[in-house]
Amino acid sequence: MIGRLFVVTSLLFLVVGGGAGAVLGVERIDSGLQVLGEGTFAQVYTLHGEVAVLLFLVPFFLGLATYLVPLQVGAAGIAFPRGSATAYWAYLVSGLTLFGAYAADGGVDGGSAVGIDLYLLSLAMLALATSLALVSILTTAVALRAPGMSMVRTPLFTWSMVVGGGLTLLATPVLLGRLIELYILNHFGGDVAAVGAFGQIAWFWSLPQVYVLAVPAMGVALEIVPVLSRARLRRHVSGIAVIGFSGILGFGAWAQVESTFDDTLYVLAGLVAVLPALALLGLLGDSVRRGGFARKAPLLLALGAAVHLFLGALAGGISVIPGLELGGTVWAAAQVHYTLYGGATLAAFAALWYWSPKLWGVHLSDGAGTAVFLLTFWGAVLLAAPDLLNGLSDQTLMATDLDEEGLATILNGASAAGGALGVLGVLVAVTATLGAAAGRGTRALADPWEANTLEWATTSPPPPHNFDGTVLAVTSAAPLADEREHARGPAPSQETR
Numbered sequence: 001m002i003g004r005l006f007v008v009t010s011l012l013f014l015v016v017g018g019g020a021g022a023v024l025g026v027e028r029i030d031s032g033l034q035v036l037g038e039g040t041f042a043q044v045y046t047l048h049g050e051v052a053v054l055l056f057l058v059p060f061f062l063g064l065a066t067y068l069v070p071l072q073v074g075a076a077g078i079a080f081p082r083g084s085a086t087a088y089w090a091y092l093v094s095g096l097t098l099f100g101a102y103a104a105d106g107g108v109d110g111g112s113a114v115g116i117d118l119y120l121l122s123l124a125m126l127a128l129a130t131s132l133a134l135v136s137i138l139t140t141a142v143a144l145r146a147p148g149m150s151m152v153r154t155p156l157f158t159w160s161m162v163v164g165g166g167l168t169l170l171a172t173p174v175l176l177g178r179l180i181e182l183y184i185l186n187h188f189g190g191d192v193a194a195v196g197a198f199g200q201i202a203w204f205w206s207l208p209q210v211y212v213l214a215v216p217a218m219g220v221a222l223e224i225v226p227v228l229s230r231a232r233l234r235r236h237v238s239g240i241a242v243i244g245f246s247g248i249l250g251f252g253a254w255a256q257v258e259s260t261f262d263d264t265l266y267v268l269a270g271l272v273a274v275l276p277a278l279a280l281l282g283l284l285g286d287s288v289r290r291g292g293f294a295r296k297a298p299l300l301l302a303l304g305a306a307v308h309l310f311l312g313a314l315a316g317g318i319s320v321i322p323g324l325e326l327g328g329t330v331w332a333a334a335q336v337h338y339t340l341y342g343g344a345t346l347a348a349f350a351a352l353w354y355w356s357p358k359l360w361g362v363h364l365s366d367g368a369g370t371a372v373f374l375l376t377f378w379g380a381v382l383l384a385a386p387d388l389l390n391g392l393s394d395q396t397l398m399a400t401d402l403d404e405e406g407l408a409t410i411l412n413g414a415s416a417a418g419g420a421l422g423v424l425g426v427l428v429a430v431t432a433t434l435g436a437a438a439g440r441g442t443r444a445l446a447d448p449w450e451a452n453t454l455e456w457a458t459t460s461p462p463p464p465h466n467f468d469g470t471v472l473a474v475t476s477a478a479p480l481a482d483e484r485e486h487a488r489g490p491a492p493s494q495e496t497r
Helices: 002-029 038-073 081-103 113-143 156-187 197-205 209-213 215-228 236-250 264-272 274-291 297-319 330-360 366-392 407-437 479-488
Strands: none
Touching (some): 002 038, 038 113, 038 330, 156 209, 156 215, 209 330, 215 236, 215 297, 215 330, 264 274
16 A cells, blocks of 8 residues: 555656646746746756655655565565555655745745755655665565575566665665755754755766666566566576666765766766666567567557666766766756656656556556657657757756857757657656556456566455465566466477487
8 A cells, every 4th residue: 555655646746846847948948938037947946856856756666666576575565564654654744845845935045044944854854764665675675585586586676676775775864964964054044055055965866876766767677578578588687787787887976076077987987887778778679579579558668768768878978978078068957857757757657557457456558558658758858859969069057048049949949848748748647547546447367468477476456465375486587487387388399300
């Protein structure tokens, strides 16, 4: 129940974050079009990023993992269920408090000391809620696995939560410490804006931390594509390595300072970060090549997510090339949009369409899923690609005073159109999910996809204790596929001449 509450609540917050992003896109089209005042624009800009990551992306995957990880590892339930419940309610209250803080003129550029206090407290509560939920998930994955399931045999979504969740759990206390420091400074009369408060917080959803946040998206894609293409990954350990490598490359943003941006090590790390995304495309492409392409919404969404993760990593690799000087320009915004919106959000939608039978007991409409894919995939392309060109022209982040006769206005208009398409995709996805949560849709079988992992060995949705009877024996990373092969018996032998 708690996992589903996380998922639904995060989707509702996504609608708000998407709307804020659309307003920002319109504001950037024309210098003479003042939808927001200068101070309000900065507030909405920061709120957009905070909602997208802290109120949607992170809690969505926390909720999905809270629900699915126990099923995938063969456990009767999540470890520390009261901790998970506390994490959800803390997340909900702190999310609403964040909006209240902005309404009270809080935020990093706010003019109210009380509002800023409230803002920092809400972010601190979100950090604590995230840590508490992750402790339950990681404990379940590490300590409650079914007999025979080693860490190497864990499903790749669970493994992605171990990697991404573990690294996030290490980074969150640093964020919490910065928030406490800023709270003390503001509460006793200091100026948080003067010390660069936004930069001390925004690293959590900026580069290279976005690669850690995108790790669960890799796990989702690696779960869905082999199942729907009817071809197992050649080597399960390859998926484990890709996820682990991507997480390691993204960790440590909290320790990064601007003076390191030209260091050889930083440049090499940015270039090497392309490799996990490229390897992900290779693994998924190999499964599709050996199995086949089934035009189903979860497969389209998962492959689309992988493409955008690669585009984001490629943009990141280019951004560190000495001489281009892309730091501080909208190129960085394009990279984040490719990675977190085009990549992680498409993966979130893929997870909804694939695991909807387990979450709600019904299928989401395949037609609606295809529409979400088209709107979100191409919306993300149109949103981010113009910012790559504007970044090469040195357009800075949060710039609204542009040359009205230049190319930037046209490109910003195209980017705003992409954002509008993305918002439509979000609305379709959220509407379809709310309908499924209300029980509307085609009833699902226990294993409608002929999948490989243990969550499909129980009813849709599962009973209160997840499994009736003994959990299936685990002898590989694909126990259900093993069971089907065993039931069919050995293939008939052929004489060789």
